Amino acid sequence: MTEEPAMTDRLPRRDDYRHFQPIITRWHDNDVYGHVNNVTYYSFFDTAVNTYLIEQGGLDIHGGDVVGFVVSSACDYFASIAFPERIEIGLRVGKLGNSSVQYELAVFKAGEDDACAAGRFVHVFVDRASNQPVTMPATLREALQSLS
Structure with a gap:
């Protein structure tokens, strides 16, 4: 299990990760405080993982016999992001x-090395029926072993 960084520890960095999924923030991702709302980060994580599973692991989300259920998730925030980043x-x-x-996931502004947020979630693969x-x-x- 990965320990979470304390405020004085090193933030997760780009070179700690094996794969990157680009995402463009959307206008409605921002909240009334002018930054991307915390719940939207989970959507970013889900998009990155499932894109990888479909493209690299052959996961058939529409008709496959096996699907992944999220059973646990968490996120820590270090710096804000906002539309249109x-x-x-x-x-x-x-x-x-x-x-x-x-x-284990992290959100990076394009071209930056320090993470703005770091999260984790667990998928359990189940029989669809x-x-x-x-x-x-x-x-x-x-596909998943190549990310270890």
Whole structure:
């Protein structure tokens, strides 16, 4: 399990991550305080992970027998982002099990090395029909192992 950085510890940096998903913030991502609302970061994480799983792991979200359910998530915030910023979500795998994976993610402003936020979430892969955990398919496992 990854320890969270204390305020005096080093922030997560770009070179700590294996894959990056570019995202353009949207007008409605901002809240009344003028920055991206905290809940939107979870959407960024979900988008980065699922794009990777579809493109690199062959996950069929519409008709596949196996789907991933988020069972745990968290995020720590270090600096604000706001529309119209271009960001990149750093992705790596912290722990890979038989039917589950813990992702570790970070939000970076394009071209910057220090993370604005860092989060994690756990997917459990289940049979779509029964919602029961299953061993993840080999193509998914291989794609996730490359992020470890």
